[in-house]
Amino acid sequence: MLTRRQLLKTGLAGAALLGVARLAYGPIVPDGQYAVPEVARFKVLDAESRTALAAIGRVMLKGALPQGKAEFDAALQAVVQGCDTAISGLPGTVQDEVKELLSILNGRLSRRWLVGVMSPWDQAGDDEIAHFLSRWRYSSLSLLRSGYQALHQIVFAAWYGNPQSWVGIGYDGPPKFMEGYWNA
Amino acid sequence: MIAEGLASGKWDVRDASSFMQPQTVEADVAIVGTGAGGGVAADILSQAGLKVVMIEEGALRYASKDFKLKEAEAYPTLYQESAGRQTRDKGITILQGRTVGGSTTVNWTSSFRTPPATLQFWRERYGLADMSVDAMAPWFGRAEKRLNVIDWQVEPNVNNKVLMTGADRVGIHWSRIRRNVNGCLNLGYCGMGCPANAKQSMLVTTVPAALNRGATLLTHARAERVLLEGERAVGVECLAMDTAGLYPNGIRVTVRAKTVLLAGGAINTPALMLRSKLPDPHGLIGKRTFLHPVNISGAVMPFKVEGWSGAPQSIYSDHFLDTQPIDGAIGYKLEVPPLHPVLTAITMSGFGEKHRSVMARFDRLQVVLALLRDGFHEQSPGGTVGLKGDGTPLLDYPISDYVWQGLRQSYLTMAELQFAAGATRVMPIHEDVAADGYSSWAEAKAGILALPMELLRAKIVSAHVMGGAGMAARPEDGVVDGGGKFHALDGLYVMDGSVFPTSIGANPQLSVYGLTARNASRLAQVLTGREVAWPA
Numbered sequence: 192m193l194t195r196r197q198l199l200k201t202g203l204a205g206a207a208l209l210g211v212a213r214l215a216y217g218p219i220v221p222d223g224q225y226a227v228p229e230v231a232r233f234k235v236l237d238a239e240s241r242t243a244l245a246a247i248g249r250v251m252l253k254g255a256l257p258q259g260k261a262e263f264d265a266a267l268q269a270v271v272q273g274c275d276t277a278i279s280g281l282p283g284t285v286q287d288e289v290k291e292l293l294s295i296l297n298g299r300l301s302r303r304w305l306v307g308v309m310s311p312w313d314q315a316g317d318d319e320i321a322h323f324l325s326r327w328r329y330s331s332l333s334l335l336r337s338g339y340q341a342l343h344q345i346v347f348a349a350w351y352g353n354p355q356s357w358v359g360i361g362y363d364g365p366p367k368f369m370e371g372y373w374n375a
Numbered sequence: 376m377i378a379e380g381l382a383s384g385k386w387d388v389r390d391a392s393s394f395m396q397p398q399t400v401e402a403d404v405a406i407v408g409t410g411a412g413g414g415v416a417a418d419i420l421s422q423a424g425l426k427v428v429m430i431e432e433g434a435l436r437y438a439s440k441d442f443k444l445k446e447a448e449a450y451p452t453l454y455q456e457s458a459g460r461q462t463r464d465k466g467i468t469i470l471q472g473r474t475v476g477g478s479t480t481v482n483w484t485s486s487f488r489t490p491p492a493t494l495q496f497w498r499e500r501y502g503l504a505d506m507s508v509d510a511m512a513p514w515f516g517r518a519e520k521r522l523n524v525i526d527w528q529v530e531p532n533v534n535n536k537v538l539m540t541g542a543d544r545v546g547i548h549w550s551r552i553r554r555n556v557n558g559c560l561n562l563g564y565c566g567m568g569c570p571a572n573a574k575q576s577m578l579v580t581t582v583p584a585a586l587n588r589g590a591t592l593l594t595h596a597r598a599e600r601v602l603l604e605g606e607r608a609v610g611v612e613c614l615a616m617d618t619a620g621l622y623p624n625g626i627r628v629t630v631r632a633k634t635v636l637l638a639g640g641a642i643n644t645p646a647l648m649l650r651s652k653l654p655d656p657h658g659l660i661g662k663r664t665f666l667h668p669v670n671i672s673g674a675v676m677p678f679k680v681e682g683w684s685g686a687p688q689s690i691y692s693d694h695f696l697d698t699q700p701i702d703g704a705i706g707y708k709l710e711v712p713p714l715h716p717v718l719t720a721i722t723m724s725g726f727g728e729k730h731r732s733v734m735a736r737f738d739r740l741q742v743v744l745a746l747l748r749d750g751f752h753e754q755s756p757g758g759t760v761g762l763k764g765d766g767t768p769l770l771d772y773p774i775s776d777y778v779w780q781g782l783r784q785s786y787l788t789m790a791e792l793q794f795a796a797g798a799t800r801v802m803p804i805h806e807d808v809a810a811d812g813y814s815s816w817a818e819a820k821a822g823i824l825a826l827p828m829e830l831l832r833a834k835i836v837s838a839h840v841m842g843g844a845g846m847a848a849r850p851e852d853g854v855v856d857g858g859g860k861f862h863a864l865d866g867l868y869v870m871d872g873s874v875f876p877t878s879i880g881a882n883p884q885l886s887v888y889g890l891t892a893r894n895a896s897r898l899a900q901v902l903t904g905r906e907v908a909w910p911a
Contacts, residue, residue, distance in 0.1 A: 252727075255730075280621075281456060283621065283622060284763050284764070321727060329807075329832075340465065344721045348720070351720040352446055360716060360734050364445075366444075372570055
């Protein structure tokens with residue numbers, strides 16, 4: 192997975208570049224945040240990361256989430272919650288790498304320059320996000336490919352680990368008769 | 376079974392996550408790890424009357440009722456790094472168990488003896504003169520008896536049947552896989568822990584047997600370093616972990632023992648040796664770590680496959696191992712994996728509507744995998760285990776052109792076979808293949824020949840980790856001798872997949888069982904003068 196240190200080594204996002212970008216784009220104002228209701232406590236994801244993952248999840252899972260507005264929002268929220276659970280279950284060093292990746296997605300400058308998403312995550316369109324994912328997926332830099340693969344794993348594990356997703360894929364879940372075993 | 380043992384009051388099981396102050400435990404033998412190597416060694420050494428302490432980083436799960444067959448629960452609790460352990464460059468994802476019973480608690484039960492060609496290679500290249508088929512046969516036989524390795528008579532599930540049909544139609548030979556099960560319900564959820572206690576993993580066989588004989592089991596204890604006094608290993612220092620097994624909780628546990636036996640698996644064992652700064656005059660610790668790199672081919676069938684149901688692996692083909700020289704082009708074994716939603720979704724490439732359309736046909740998906748036999752050719756030196764800044768292991772496994780060629784070749788084989796078995800679409804799992812794959816063998820052939828064989832484009836996984844503390848008669852050629860004894864110090868043994876000087880070329884569990892049975896019996900003889908008849 193991508194770490195900032197590795198990234199700096201590639202010379203792609205050197206401090207100078209970020210400095211120039213900062214001048215070009217003026218003072219940093221915080222991006223807006225996608226409204227992910229905080230019904231449950233998140234273990235590792237801050238508001239910015241939840242916003243980014245909700246936007247990325249929405250695009251990665253296009254067509255897979257339920258259609259109605261309320262159901263869609265609830266399912267997307269469950270995905271973000273699932274990402275939080277998945278990341279929090281990783282060992283420390285791996286968790287740190289994922290957090291580095293998230294900070295690259297969230298940094299206003301790195302989001303523009305490296306991720307290639309100009310709008311804040313809560314305003315970015317599906318096409319813009321899909322374009323970013325494809326760019327990383329096929330990047331000549333294996334670091335960016337690994338960043339894409341990390342997002343792919345986390346988002347799809349978060350959704351398809353949720354029994355709600357099984358309805359759409361013809362999977363009934365673990366055999367019902369085993370419940371007798373567990374409850375015996 | 377586990378619940379009964381604990382309730383009996385006879386078992387000495389200590390959960391280090393609950394420790395409030397440093398502890399010291401005394402034993403004749405400290406065993407790090409409770410998987411295929413550690414479990415068998417604990418069984419045999421306790422049978423010889425030795426006081427054994429088993430050290431396990433994961434938790435003790437009650438065999439039946441803790442296994443709820445949900446991936447979201449199983450992966451974080453039963454696997455190393457939530458089933459997402461990766462090589463240094465993230466190019467290969469590794470499935471490896473981390474729970475009492477180790478990988479044997481979550482593996483798919485496939486049981487093969489070490490292939491004769493592999494043994495021959497070890498005899499010739501590593502001076503392991505006594506590792507002949509005849510000499511090893513009784514040990515495999517004992518392991519098969521103890522762990523109920525049987526011919527599986529039940530009809531293969533459709534996923535496996537496609538491999539069988541396809542192989543017949545392209546004219547390659549196949550066979551049935553033997554399984555270590557007793558009373559198997561043919562559920563198909565082996566990878567999430569057997570809820571019926573049917574899989575004869577270490578969790579329900581050797582570990583309970585050792586506990587019944589007075590062994591101690593420490594759970595949530597990470598072996599940090601081997602303790603030395605002069606030229607001898609005298610114990611293991613462990614870190615107690617939190618209940619999730621992610622972070623040390625600050626408490627140290629010291630196990631003092633006359634003999635130390637490492638069985639943490641081929642990534643954790645070499646890492647522990649490196650952390651312990653053991654003498655390594657020839658720089659071999661952590662080197663030659665093998666994975667059986669695996670690539671995957673999906674297919675959409677015109678009939679229901681439901682690959683989540685039924686024994687996960689029951690058919691295999693060794694055609695591409697048997698028909699070419701072991702040190703020629705890399706050979707591969709063909710098998711199928713079980714299909715469950717999370718594992719499938721994270722494996723299938725792409726995203727959005729295209730990914731969705733593949734998942735929409737989840738019940739018709741058939742998947743074949745090719746398991747590459749690494750370690751027999753000079754361009755297949757395997758990987759190297761090193762340490763991250765926090766002392767945890769990191770495996771660097773660069774993929775050579777030689778291995779890439781084998782991966783391309785096996786994509787071809789799998790696609791041809793799947794079309795022959797009736798597939799309407801075949802999708803080699805590679806980012807540059809469209810989500811709906813190819814519609815004919817001719818199209819697939821042309822497509823696969825043009826695929827860029829690159830890291831993080833071709834999806835490569837592994838569930839078999841071997842080597843890193845390889846055995847050889849001479850200290851210049853290996854870390855341990857043929858009996859598993861560390862060449863450079865006394866009182867230290869390795870008995871797990873780390874000792875294999877190459878990959879096995881087959882699912883390694885029975886190879887670990889058989890070799891460990893032999894070496895643990897030899898060790899018991901040295902330590903106690905007693906012959907141990909195993910199985911008990």
